[in-house]
Amino acid sequence: MVQYANRMDLLKGSEIRELLALTSKPDIISFAGGMPAPELFPCEGVKQACIKVMDEVGQVALQYTSTEGLPSLREKLVARMKAKNNIDTDIDHVLITSGSQQGLDFSARIFLNPGDVVLLESPSYLGAVNAFKACEPKFIEVPTDDDGMITEELEKILATTENVKMIYVIPDFQNPTGKTWSLERRHKFMDIINKYEIPVIEDNPYGELRFEGENMPSLKSLDTKELVVFLGTCSKILAPGLRIGWICASKENLVKYNFIKQGADLQSSTIDQLIADRFLDMYDLDEHVEKIKDVYRKRRDVMLKTMEETFPKEVKFTHPEGGLFTWCVLPEYMDAKVLAQQCLEKKVAYVPGGSFFPNGGKENHFRLNYSCMPEDKIKEGITRIAEVLKANLK
Amino acid sequence: MVQYANRMDLLKGSEIRELLALTSKPDIISFAGGMPAPELFPCEGVKQACIKVMDEVGQVALQYTSTEGLPSLREKLVARMKAKNNIDTDIDHVLITSGSQQGLDFSARIFLNPGDVVLLESPSYLGAVNAFKACEPKFIEVPTDDDGMITEELEKILATTENVKMIYVIPDFQNPTGKTWSLERRHKFMDIINKYEIPVIEDNPYGELRFEGENMPSLKSLDTKELVVFLGTCSKILAPGLRIGWICASKENLVKYNFIKQGADLQSSTIDQLIADRFLDMYDLDEHVEKIKDVYRKRRDVMLKTMEETFPKEVKFTHPEGGLFTWCVLPEYMDAKVLAQQCLEKKVAYVPGGSFFPNGGKENHFRLNYSCMPEDKIKEGITRIAEVLKANLK
Numbered sequence: 189m190v191q192y193a194n195r196m197d198l199l200k201g202s203e204i205r206e207l208l209a210l211t212s213k214p215d216i217i218s219f220a221g222g223m224p225a226p227e228l229f230p231c232e233g234v235k236q237a238c239i240k241v242m243d244e245v246g247q248v249a250l251q252y253t254s255t256e257g258l259p260s261l262r263e264k265l266v267a268r269m270k271a272k273n274n275i276d277t278d279i280d281h282v283l284i285t286s287g288s289q290q291g292l293d294f295s296a297r298i299f300l301n302p303g304d305v306v307l308l309e310s311p312s313y314l315g316a317v318n319a320f321k322a323c324e325p326k327f328i329e330v331p332t333d334d335d336g337m338i339t340e341e342l343e344k345i346l347a348t349t350e351n352v353k354m355i356y357v358i359p360d361f362q363n364p365t366g367k368t369w370s371l372e373r374r375h376k377f378m379d380i381i382n383k384y385e386i387p388v389i390e391d392n393p394y395g396e397l398r399f400e401g402e403n404m405p406s407l408k409s410l411d412t413k414e415l416v417v418f419l420g421t422c423s424k425i426l427a428p429g430l431r432i433g434w435i436c437a438s439k440e441n442l443v444k445y446n447f448i449k450q451g452a453d454l455q456s457s458t459i460d461q462l463i464a465d466r467f468l469d470m471y472d473l474d475e476h477v478e479k480i481k482d483v484y485r486k487r488r489d490v491m492l493k494t495m496e497e498t499f500p501k502e503v504k505f506t507h508p509e510g511g512l513f514t515w516c517v518l519p520e521y522m523d524a525k526v527l528a529q530q531c532l533e534k535k536v537a538y539v540p541g542g543s544f545f546p547n548g549g550k551e552n553h554f555r556l557n558y559s560c561m562p563e564d565k566i567k568e569g570i571t572r573i574a575e576v577l578k579a580n581l582k
Numbered sequence: 583m584v585q586y587a588n589r590m591d592l593l594k595g596s597e598i599r600e601l602l603a604l605t606s607k608p609d610i611i612s613f614a615g616g617m618p619a620p621e622l623f624p625c626e627g628v629k630q631a632c633i634k635v636m637d638e639v640g641q642v643a644l645q646y647t648s649t650e651g652l653p654s655l656r657e658k659l660v661a662r663m664k665a666k667n668n669i670d671t672d673i674d675h676v677l678i679t680s681g682s683q684q685g686l687d688f689s690a691r692i693f694l695n696p697g698d699v700v701l702l703e704s705p706s707y708l709g710a711v712n713a714f715k716a717c718e719p720k721f722i723e724v725p726t727d728d729d730g731m732i733t734e735e736l737e738k739i740l741a742t743t744e745n746v747k748m749i750y751v752i753p754d755f756q757n758p759t760g761k762t763w764s765l766e767r768r769h770k771f772m773d774i775i776n777k778y779e780i781p782v783i784e785d786n787p788y789g790e791l792r793f794e795g796e797n798m799p800s801l802k803s804l805d806t807k808e809l810v811v812f813l814g815t816c817s818k819i820l821a822p823g824l825r826i827g828w829i830c831a832s833k834e835n836l837v838k839y840n841f842i843k844q845g846a847d848l849q850s851s852t853i854d855q856l857i858a859d860r861f862l863d864m865y866d867l868d869e870h871v872e873k874i875k876d877v878y879r880k881r882r883d884v885m886l887k888t889m890e891e892t893f894p895k896e897v898k899f900t901h902p903e904g905g906l907f908t909w910c911v912l913p914e915y916m917d918a919k920v921l922a923q924q925c926l927e928k929k930v931a932y933v934p935g936g937s938f939f940p941n942g943g944k945e946n947h948f949r950l951n952y953s954c955m956p957e958d959k960i961k962e963g964i965t966r967i968a969e970v971l972k973a974n975l976k
Binding site: 189190191192193194195196199200209221223224226227229231232234235238239242243246247248249250251252253254285286287289290292293297298299300301304315318319321322323353385387415427428429430431440441444447448450451452453454455456457458459460463 | 642
C-alpha cells in the first residue's frame, strides 16, 4: 500500500480543466475556458522567428541554458515592464518561468509553511488556489467591491491574524471577476503593506488588455520596500503554447526563486525563450496587442449587450474594462453548478464560481469568458444561458 | 523582515551550476558539466520540424494543451519505452514533464513529508538531492559497488528503518559514477521492493547511450506491483533545450503527478512537444543516437586511455559502458575541492564529488564528463589534471 505525502490529500483536479474536457466538443458554445483566441496568434511571425533562431543560433537553442533565463529576453521584459507597468528594474531582478503559473507555485513554496495564512481576494484565481494548496496554508478571503480589495477589511484581518506570510492579488482585470483596483485603493493597499511588511504576489496576466479607461500603476511600481513580487506572462499577449512567464522581485527574493527553479525544472525551454526573444526583435508586439484588444473589446461588448437585453434583472454582472472575463452573481437561492448542467444540455458552458472561493460556500456565481468565441456565437450562447436563468427564477 | 518557509533553509544553489558559470570561459577545458555535445544536435531537422509544425498546426502549437501532454507524442514515447526499455504500457500511464528534473521534483512532493526517509545510491545525482531537499526528507545513502546498489545493505536498511517513503535510483550509467546495475542485482532489488512495497523512482536519462555490452532490462519492466515510476527524457538523445521529459507510472500514481503538474505549470510547452513529435515522424532518432554514441565512445576511450597513462596508480576510476561520466576516487588524504582550485589555475575543470553524497563527508572524489570536449582537449585536460594529482601525492 503506497503512502502519499499529506499535501496530496488536499489536491484534486481543477474543475475548470475537467469541465474544459467536456466543453471542447465543437458543437458546444463555451465561455468556460480562459484561453486567448487562437485565430489571432501570430503564427507566421513565430514561424519566421523559429527559422531565424535555428539558422543563427540553433546549437544554443537546443542546449541547456541558465536557470534565470536568457539575458536578452530578460532585457526586453525589463523594458516592457517599464513601458507598460511603470516598473524600474533590471535583469538581475528577473527570472524566466514556465508560464506565470510556475511563479504561483514557487511563491507558495518560498513563503508558506503548512498552517501559514495566505490572504487573497474573494473570489480569486482558482489555479493559484490549487497551486498554493500543495503548501497546505490556511486561506483567508479578503472582501472586495468594484474598486478591488477592501483595504479596511484587509487591515482588520492583518491586525488580528497571526502567521500571514503572503498576500496574493490580481489588481488588473481580475480572474474571475474582471474587476480592476482603483488608484486610491492601490495606494491604501501599499500603505498597509508597508506597515505590516508582508510579501505581496501581484499577478498581472491581463494588464495589457485594457479596452478603455486609464492605465493604473502596478503595485510593484508603488513598492518602496521591495515587498511586491510581480508575475508577468506572454500567454495572453503572444501565445500560451510558448511557456514564457517571468518573476520580478527583490534580489534577496530572486535568489530563493532561483533555488526553487533549479530543483523544479533546471530552466525554462531554451528554444521557447529564443523564439520569444527573436519575435520581439522582428515584430511590433504593441501592434499585435492592439489587434487582440480590438477583437476582444467587440466580443465583450456583444456579450455585455446581450446579457443586458436577455438576463433577468435579478442577475448582476461586472463590466470589465479589459481582460477576458465577466462575473455573474445569481440570487442566493440559485446554484450555478446545477444551472451549468442545464446549460450543457443546451450546448453552452460556463465555469461555476464556487471553486474561486477557496473556503467554499458560495455557489451562486459563475464566470464567463468572451475572448474565445466569435460574436454570433456569443449572442447565441448568452441567449441560451438567459433562458436557463429565467426558467430557474423563483 | 520577510520570513521564508522552513524548506528554504535547506536549499542552496547547486555547486555544479555555480562552477559551470566559472568554467564556461572558452579557454577552460571543462569536464565539469553534464551537457550533450552541441555540435551533434540535429539543428536542421529541428528547424524542418518547426516549419512543419507552424505550417500545419500553428494555432495548436501556440495554444494551451492538456496537462498530461499531446497524445501523439505520448504514443511515440510508449513505443520507444517498449523498444528500448522493454516496458509494456500505454499513454494513460504517461505524463509529459518539462525535462526529467521536473519528474524528480514532483516525485518528492507526492511521496515525502518532512522527516520521511528517502533511500538513494551513495553517491547519487546532485540535482535529485537538491530537488528532494525542498520536501525536507532524511537521506539514507545505500552503499554501492561495481554492480550497483548493494541489495543486502538495502534490505538491512529497510528492515530497520521507519518511514522510508521513496527509493531513488539510476541503474544505467549512473550520474555521477557511470556504473550500471547487473541483471542479478536488478532482480534482487525488485524482490526486496516487492516485499516492502516502497515506491521506486527509476531515473533513466542515459540508458540509450550504451557503447558496448548488453542492454539491461529496466526495473520498470521487471515491476509486477506497479511500484516503479520510470522517468525518461529527450535531453540526452535529442536536445535538452526542448524541455521534454516524461513520467511512466501506475494510473493511481499518475493522477497524483497530474494534480501536481496542474498547480506547478499547467502543462509543458505545446510547441516543444509538437516539435519533438514531428521530429520523430520525420527523422530516424535511432540513427541519430548511433551518431552520438560513436562520438561519445571515442571521447570516453581517449579519456580513459589518457587517465590510465597519466594518473597515479593511487587514483581509481570507473570504466563506464555508456553515458556521460567517469568517477574518480582519490586517496582519502586528498580533497577534490582543493585540487579543483589547482586545476582551475591550469585551465581545466571537473566537479568535486562531495555534493553527490547528500549526507556529506566524502571529499576524495570527483566526476569527469567526456561528452562535451573534442578528443585533443580531453587528452590535454586529463594530462593537466594528472599533473595536479601527482603534485599532491604524499
